[in-house]
Amino acid sequence: MCEQLMKLLFLTMGFQFSINLLVDAIPLSNSVLYKDSDPIVQMNVADFKSTIMATSNAWLIEFYSSWCGHCIDFAPAFIQLANDVKGWEKVIKVGAVDCAKDENIPLCRDFEIMGYPTIKFFPAFTDATQLGVARTGSKKVDSIRFSMIDYIEQQFVEKKAPPHWPLLGPLQNETIDDLWSHYNNNEIILLFEAVDNSKYWSREAIMDAHQYAPHYPPIRRVNAMRQDLITKYNVRSLPAFVFLERTGKSEVYQVQPDREYMKKIMRKFFDSENEAAVVIPKSTHTTREPHVVHEDVKPAKDVVYMADLEGALLYAFGHEVSIHKLIAGKELTALKKLIDVLDRYFPGRTGMKETIHTLRRNLENYKKQIGGEEFAELWRNALNGRETNQEWVGCRGSRPNFRGYPCGLWTTFHTLTVSYALKHPDDSEVDPALVLQAMKGFIKYFFGCAHCSNHFIDMAEDELNPIESVKSPRQAVLWLWAAHNKVNRRIASDASEDPKAPKIQFPASHNCPECRVDGVEREEAVYDYLVKLYSSEHINSTGLLVQTFPARSGSSRIQSLPLGTLSFTSYDISLCAAIYLVSSLILMLVLCRILVKRRRFVRKQVYDVCGKLM
Numbered sequence: 001m002c003e004q005l006m007k008l009l010f011l012t013m014g015f016q017f018s019i020n021l022l023v024d025a026i027p028l029s030n031s032v033l034y035k036d037s038d039p040i041v042q043m044n045v046a047d048f049k050s051t052i053m054a055t056s057n058a059w060l061i062e063f064y065s066s067w068c069g070h071c072i073d074f075a076p077a078f079i080q081l082a083n084d085v086k087g088w089e090k091v092i093k094v095g096a097v098d099c100a101k102d103e104n105i106p107l108c109r110d111f112e113i114m115g116y117p118t119i120k121f122f123p124a125f126t127d128a129t130q131l132g133v134a135r136t137g138s139k140k141v142d143s144i145r146f147s148m149i150d151y152i153e154q155q156f157v158e159k160k161a162p163p164h165w166p167l168l169g170p171l172q173n174e175t176i177d178d179l180w181s182h183y184n185n186n187e188i189i190l191l192f193e194a195v196d197n198s199k200y201w202s203r204e205a206i207m208d209a210h211q212y213a214p215h216y217p218p219i220r221r222v223n224a225m226r227q228d229l230i231t232k233y234n235v236r237s238l239p240a241f242v243f244l245e246r247t248g249k250s251e252v253y254q255v256q257p258d259r260e261y262m263k264k265i266m267r268k269f270f271d272s273e274n275e276a277a278v279v280i281p282k283s284t285h286t287t288r289e290p291h292v293v294h295e296d297v298k299p300a301k302d303v304v305y306m307a308d309l310e311g312a313l314l315y316a317f318g319h320e321v322s323i324h325k326l327i328a329g330k331e332l333t334a335l336k337k338l339i340d341v342l343d344r345y346f347p348g349r350t351g352m353k354e355t356i357h358t359l360r361r362n363l364e365n366y367k368k369q370i371g372g373e374e375f376a377e378l379w380r381n382a383l384n385g386r387e388t389n390q391e392w393v394g395c396r397g398s399r400p401n402f403r404g405y406p407c408g409l410w411t412t413f414h415t416l417t418v419s420y421a422l423k424h425p426d427d428s429e430v431d432p433a434l435v436l437q438a439m440k441g442f443i444k445y446f447f448g449c450a451h452c453s454n455h456f457i458d459m460a461e462d463e464l465n466p467i468e469s470v471k472s473p474r475q476a477v478l479w480l481w482a483a484h485n486k487v488n489r490r491i492a493s494d495a496s497e498d499p500k501a502p503k504i505q506f507p508a509s510h511n512c513p514e515c516r517v518d519g520v521e522r523e524e525a526v527y528d529y530l531v532k533l534y535s536s537e538h539i540n541s542t543g544l545l546v547q548t549f550p551a552r553s554g555s556s557r558i559q560s561l562p563l564g565t566l567s568f569t570s571y572d573i574s575l576c577a578a579i580y581l582v583s584s585l586i587l588m589l590v591l592c593r594i595l596v597k598r599r600r601f602v603r604k605q606v607y608d609v610c611g612k613l614m
C-alpha cells in the first residue's frame with residue numbers, strides 16, 4: 001500500500017511546476033490631455049525641478065490625472081487660459097504634470113498632490129524646498145487669470161518679484177519726473193482708474209503689453225487719489241488712457257474698463273512694427289503620445305471583466321495610495337478597512353487574493369502611520385514579482401483618457417457589494433453597509449478625483465438616504481446602483497464622457513427590459529440583474545495577463561479565455577498539484593501510522609518505507 005502511495009507521490013513531484021501567479025497592472029494609458037502646440041509646458045519627474053527652478057518667471061502648474069473626469073472637462077478651459085496668458089510668459093508661465101503616470105508618483109507625492117486637478121503657483125527662482133501655493137476657487141478662465149494677477153502682486157509684496165517684472169501697483173507719490181528718470185523709454189502710458197475700481201482690466205493691460213517690452217511703453221496705473229495728475233492732464237472722465245512723451249506732449253483717451261477693449265486700443269497705438277516682437281517660444285517639453293483612437297471598444301452588452309477589477313486594484317494601491325506622503329489616523333483606518341473587505345470578499349484569482357492577504361497581514365504591523373513610499377514597498381512585496389501592466393478590457397475607452405480607472409473602481413465596488421450580499425443572504429448577523437463604508441473611506445481619502453470624491457461623500461451622507469440607512473447587504477447593492485446612476489445623470493454628456501460609452505440610467509433597457517416598466521424602475525428585477533452581472537461565476541477573464549512565477553519580463557496575454565478555462569490556468573493546476581502533494585503526504589503518514597499500529601507484525605517492513613518520509 002505504501003508503495004502505491006509512493007508512486008502517486010512521485011507522479012505528483014514529477015509534475016512540471018510552473019506556478020503562474022497573478023497579475024497586475026496598470027492599465028493606464030499614456031494619454032495626456034494637452035498637445036505640444038498648446039502653450040503649456042508639460043513636465044515630468046525627470047525635468048520638473050530643473051524646469052521650474054532658477055527661472056525668472058513664476059509658474060502656474062496644473063497637477064492632473066488623465067483619467068479624472070474633472071481634469072478632462074477642465075482641459076479645454078486650461079488650454080484656453082494658457083493661450084489667453086501666453087503673452088505673460090516673461091512673468092508667469094503655465095505648466096502641467098500628469099500624476100496618473102507611474103513615473104510621476106514621487107513627484108506628485110513630494111508636492112503633496114492629493115486631488116486632481118490641483119493648481120499650484122510657484123515663485124520665480126523657486127527652490128527644491130518649496131511646495132508651491134495651491135489655488136482654490138472657481139475653475140473659470142477669468143477667475144484663474146485674476147488669481148494669477150493676485151499672485152504676481154503678492155510677489156511684489158514679498159519682495160520676490162525680479163526687477164524685469166512690470167509694476168502692477170498704482171502710482172503712489174511719484175512725480176512724472178520720477179517716472180522719466182526711472183524708465184528709459186520716450187513714452188509712458190498712464191491708466192486712470194475710476195474710484196471704485198478693483199477690477200483687473202488695467203493690470204491685465206499692463207501684463208498684456210509687457211510681452212512687447214522694451215518696445216512698448218511702460219504702463220502705470222493711476223487711481224483717483226492722484227487728483228494732481230487728473231488735473232494736470234485734464235482728464236474729464238474715468239477711466240482714461242493718457243499717452244505721455246518725454247518731450248512733454250500728452251494725449252488723453254477715454255477707454256472702457258475691459259481687457260479686450262484695451263488690447264484693441266493698444267494695438268492701434270503700436271501695431272505693425274511691434275508685431276515682429278511677438279514671438280512666442282515654442283514649448284520644448286513634450287510628453288504627449290499621439291492620440292490613439294481605439295476602434296475595438298466593447299459593445300453595449302454588460303460584461304464584467306476580471307482584467308478591469310485587477311487593473312483597478314493595481315492602480316488603487318500601486319498609485320493612488322502610494323502617492324500619499326503619509327497615511328495616518330482616519331486614512332490608515334479607511335485603508336485597512338478596504339483591504340479587509342477585499343481580503344474577505346474580492347472574488348478574484350488566487351494570485352490577487354494572495355497579494356491582498358499578504359498586504360493585509362503586513363499592514364497590520366503599522367498601528368499609527370505608514371509613509372506612502374513604505375506602503376508602495378509593501379505593495380510591491382505583496383505582488384511578489386507579479387506583472388502589473390494589465391490593460392483595461394471592459395473599461396477600455398475609445399481614447400486613452402476615457403474610462404479606465406474610475407470605471408474599474410465602480411466595477412470593483414459593485415462586484416464587492418454583490419459578493420457580500422451573496423455571502424450573507426441572511427441579513428441579521430452582519431453590518432449591512434460594510435462594503436459601502438469601506439468604499440466611502442477609500443473614496444474620501446484616496447480617490448484622486450477631488451470633485452468626484454466630494455460628490456460621493458455628499459451622497460453617502462445625504463440625510464434622506466445615507467449609507468447608514470441601508471438595512472441589508474441586498475439594499476447595499478441597490479444603494480450603490482442608485483448612487484452610480486445619480487452620477488451618470490449628473491455627468492452625462494460632459495467632456496469626459498466617452499462617446500462610445502454614453503452615460504445612461506443603468507441598466508440599458510435592451511439588456512434588462514424588465515428592470516424598468518413604463519419608466520418606473522423595478523428594484524426586484526434590477527437586483528437580479530446586478531447579482532447576475534457582478535457575481536463571481538460570470539466574471540469574464542478575457543484579456544488577463546497570465547502570470548508566470550517567478551515573474552519573467554515578457555508577459556503573455558490570454559486572448560480569449562472562456563470562464564470555464566479560468567479555473568484551470570496553470571497556476572490553478574499547479575496549486576492543485578501542490579495541495580495534492582501535501583494531502584498525499586498527510587494521507588500517507590496517517591495510513592502508515594494506522595498500518596504500523598494495526599499490523600505490528602509487519603512493523604519493520606512498513607517503517608522502512610515510511611521512515612524516510614517521517
Ligand SMILES: Cc1cc2nc3c(=O)[nH]c(=O)nc-3n(C[C@H](O)[C@H](O)[C@H](O)COP(=O)(O)OP(=O)(O)OC[C@H]3O[C@@H](n4cnc5c(N)ncnc54)[C@H](O)[C@@H]3O)c2cc1C
Pocket residue numbers: 069070302303395402403404406407408409410411414443449451452453455456480481482483484485487488491494496497498501502506
Ligand atoms: C465614486 C466615484 C465618483 C465619481 N464621481 C464623478 C463625478 O462627480 N464627476 C465625474 O465627472 N466623474 C465622476 N466619476 C467618474 C465617472 O463616474 C466614470 O467612472 C467615468 O466617467 C468613466 O465612465 P464609464 O463610461 O467608464 O462608466 P462608469 O460610470 O465608470 O461605469 C462603469 C461600468 O459600470 C456599469 N454601470 C454603470 N452604471 C451603473 C449602475 N448604476 N449600477 C451598476 N453598474 C453600473 C457599466 O457597465 C459601466 O460600464 C466618479 C467615479 C467614481 C468611482
Ligand SMILES: *[C@@H]1O[C@H](CO)[C@@H](O)[C@H](O)[C@H]1NC(C)=O
Pocket residue numbers: 172173174175
Ligand atoms: C513717497 O513716499 C515715500 C514713503 O511712502 C517716501 O519715502 C518718499 O520720500 C516719498 N516721495 C516723494 C517724492 O514724496
Ligand SMILES: *[C@@H]1O[C@H](CO)[C@@H](O)[C@H](O)[C@H]1NC(C)=O
Pocket residue numbers: 303540541542560561562563564
Ligand atoms: C468573455 O468576453 C469575450 C469578449 O467580450 C467573449 O467573446 C466571450 O464569449 C466571453 N466569455 C464568456 C465565458 O462569456
